[in-house]
Amino acid sequence: MEFSYEVKDSYAEVKADGRLNMVSAPKLREFVTDVIAGGSNRIVVNLENTAFMDSSGLGALIGCLKAARQAGGDLRIAAVQPQVNMVLKLTSMDKVLTAYTTAEEAFSND
Amino acid sequence: MTRFWTRLVVVLTVLTGLNYIAWRWMSSLNWDAWWIALPLVAAETYSLIDVMLFGMTVWNLKIRKGAPQPPHDATVDVFITTYNEDLDMVLTTALAAQRIRHPHSTWILDDGARPELKALCEQHGLGYVTRSGEWTKDLPRHAKAGNLNNALMVTHGEFLLILDADQIPEPDILEKTLGYFNNRRVALVQTPQYFSNVPASDPLGSQAPLFYGPIQQGKDGWNAAFFCGSNAILRREALMQLGLVGYVKETEKSIRRALAASRAAIRQARKSADVESPLVAGVLDEVEAATREAQQEVDAGQPLGEVTYRVRRRVDAAVQTLVQADVAALQADLEEIAAMELAHVGESGVPVVADDAVQRMSARDWSPLGALESVQAVLDALTVERSNEAQPVMPLATISVTEDMATAMRMHAMGWESVYHHEILAYGLAPEDIATMLTQRLRWAQGTIQVLLRENPLVQKGLKIGQRLMYFATMWTYLSGFAAVIYFAAPIIYLLLGILPVSSLSWDFFIRFIPFMVVNQLLFAVAGRGIPTWRGQQYSLALFPTWIKACTTAARNVWFGRPLGFAVTPKARQSGGPSWSLIRPQIVVSILLALAAVVGIVRLATGLAEPLGTLVNVVWVVFDLVVMSILVRAVLYKGYEPAAEPANREES
Numbered sequence: 001m002e003f004s005y006e007v008k009d010s011y012a013e014v015k016a017d018g019r020l021n022m023v024s025a026p027k028l029r030e031f032v033t034d035v036i037a038g039g040s041n042r043i044v045v046n047l048e049n050t051a052f053m054d055s056s057g058l059g060a061l062i063g064c065l066k067a068a069r070q071a072g073g074d075l076r077i078a079a080v081q082p083q084v085n086m087v088l089k090l091t092s093m094d095k096v097l098t099a100y101t102t103a104e105e106a107f108s109n110d
Numbered sequence: 111m112t113r114f115w116t117r118l119v120v121v122l123t124v125l126t127g128l129n130y131i132a133w134r135w136m137s138s139l140n141w142d143a144w145w146i147a148l149p150l151v152a153a154e155t156y157s158l159i160d161v162m163l164f165g166m167t168v169w170n171l172k173i174r175k176g177a178p179q180p181p182h183d184a185t186v187d188v189f190i191t192t193y194n195e196d197l198d199m200v201l202t203t204a205l206a207a208q209r210i211r212h213p214h215s216t217w218i219l220d221d222g223a224r225p226e227l228k229a230l231c232e233q234h235g236l237g238y239v240t241r242s243g244e245w246t247k248d249l250p251r252h253a254k255a256g257n258l259n260n261a262l263m264v265t266h267g268e269f270l271l272i273l274d275a276d277q278i279p280e281p282d283i284l285e286k287t288l289g290y291f292n293n294r295r296v297a298l299v300q301t302p303q304y305f306s307n308v309p310a311s312d313p314l315g316s317q318a319p320l321f322y323g324p325i326q327q328g329k330d331g332w333n334a335a336f337f338c339g340s341n342a343i344l345r346r347e348a349l350m351q352l353g354l355v356g357y358v359k360e361t362e363k364s365i366r367r368a369l370a371a372s373r374a375a376i377r378q379a380r381k382s383a384d385v386e387s388p389l390v391a392g393v394l395d396e397v398e399a400a401t402r403e404a405q406q407e408v409d410a411g412q413p414l415g416e417v418t419y420r421v422r423r424r425v426d427a428a429v430q431t432l433v434q435a436d437v438a439a440l441q442a443d444l445e446e447i448a449a450m451e452l453a454h455v456g457e458s459g460v461p462v463v464a465d466d467a468v469q470r471m472s473a474r475d476w477s478p479l480g481a482l483e484s485v486q487a488v489l490d491a492l493t494v495e496r497s498n499e500a501q502p503v504m505p506l507a508t509i510s511v512t513e514d515m516a517t518a519m520r521m522h523a524m525g526w527e528s529v530y531h532h533e534i535l536a537y538g539l540a541p542e543d544i545a546t547m548l549t550q551r552l553r554w555a556q557g558t559i560q561v562l563l564r565e566n567p568l569v570q571k572g573l574k575i576g577q578r579l580m581y582f583a584t585m586w587t588y589l590s591g592f593a594a595v596i597y598f599a600a601p602i603i604y605l606l607l608g609i610l611p612v613s614s615l616s617w618d619f620f621i622r623f624i625p626f627m628v629v630n631q632l633l634f635a636v637a638g639r640g641i642p643t644w645r646g647q648q649y650s651l652a653l654f655p656t657w658i659k660a661c662t663t664a665a666r667n668v669w670f671g672r673p674l675g676f677a678v679t680p681k682a683r684q685s686g687g688p689s690w691s692l693i694r695p696q697i698v699v700s701i702l703l704a705l706a707a708v709v710g711i712v713r714l715a716t717g718l719a720e721p722l723g724t725l726v727n728v729v730w731v732v733f734d735l736v737v738m739s740i741l742v743r744a745v746l747y748k749g750y751e752p753a754a755e756p757a758n759r760e761e762s
Contacts, residue, residue, distance in 0.1 A: 021481035022390060022432075023382075054478045055436035055471045059443075066443040069450055083476075090470055091437075092461035096444065 041073025170331025512557025
């Protein structure tokens, strides 16, 4: 799995490419924590190229959400792929993490 | 009485042959030209072994007097296998099969899944079978063996008559053969394959009177007559036993392989820096403990199904613990978030991940263990479902494109008996052009070599020594291509360069060689009892490029997993003009032989060569050219014209 981030006008976009699973989940946590520590507390995780997510991956996303909130910001997700969407629905996490169509839209209303 | 004479000639052949070859090895080699002397003596030794195996075959020639009365209640399925053959032809065969007198069900096994054929079957009240849904695209189809294995799962007859799409059976084919199965050990009755579209001159060498005659009768005498894919009746029980034994063997092999691989996979997973969480380490510990225990259970001979089920259960439980831990951590995070700012979490409070969601997240395809790919792969292989095959039980052997021979050999190894019934009870169609004929011969040779390399009969447990040698004899004949090249090269080398592989062409040579050659030909005459064998002899030499290609492609396939380049033999004539390019190597060799003869005669005239050597080698060249001449007729052959024949069976 590959991570990258880009600081935009009102948020930082984190891209997670590959499979978000038991092995890569801790790395996502670490990566996002670093981005927050770098001064961005409004994070969009772009899941456009995340084909798969397991329970660890989901746990990492929620962990990152918590970190963003603790820093006084928020974490949102965008461009969710079918399997990830199924996992979110199945676990009711879609009620916690709203999936936006694109990264630009995620913070467009506030 | 015939048996006495046959055996006498066999003994004489072996004695004169050994006498000649021993002398060749010990006192005739021209060491100055070892590079041709050694190959030639090796080729001659090959041929002697070939003849000795033939002698052994006809030694026990079994002439059967017909089968006893069959039991009237024997149930039979007649299978007609097809892939892309002409529908009229398939239907003609099927309707003839329907008219077989003994009660039976007729099935068309359509590997082409053609709706038109299905409609024809419905119209004529024929059974119609295509591959079941299990044969998905990613699984091996195993050609005809797969087609038959698929049909075995949806039919019930005690006996199976297998017919190729072109083999029109006689109505009494079952009455004449089923009685052999009164012997409970008999698993197979093979009848000849005979072709109705072949002129008396048989330019493509289609009829195999020596094989469907003395050779199969001889093998029968050793209880080694084998299945040739069509015109044969098989006992379902024997096939199913073969399939089950094969299934158990394959399953145990793959489980042992998976257990052995699991240790390395777990060790590697532990070492990888990716896995730091103590929870994951815990799962790995659990997987390791489960596989270790499974290993002990397999060694103790416990049922594989239960062993693998227990591993699966333990691993599933461990994975579920892992998912639950993930979910619990997630839930705790959510509580913390909620404590910070309730509104953002939603009106109804913190969502709770339901138990069935945990279950789903633990299933194989979404399991966190999937991240450790090598561990997951090992666990996937720990099943008794044989998930790399469309059906777990494969009665017909799938190790070769000639599944028939491989299957028969496995039956014999399990103690079953076979019968060769020497009476034409079905009439088929032979290829009518050289291209199709070459494809067919290549396929047979490739399949035979595959069996030799995968399940060498000489070392198969359960086979008697006679059976081992009988199977080996057939395989040995397919190595003739290499010997042929040497037989062509030797006279060319002498006539062009004057190099003789033999130290001298003296009295010593002729007194040993000529008796052997004479007795050898006599053996074929006596054993063949007047059947034409010349066409077969011609083709066994003339098709040397095909035999060599078969050996090399089969070896590459078996040892390196390369494809065979296998094609289904087309039953219809290929169109187009004469295809000389198909026999290019033979044309080149023939031209070289003719040139060599001319050069040799010139050398003789100019005093550069000696008369006796030149004479022997020119005669040898002439023999080779006469052998090869059949290919000219084969290329020019325009297909069968039945007009000359008073009655045509095909239309009857």
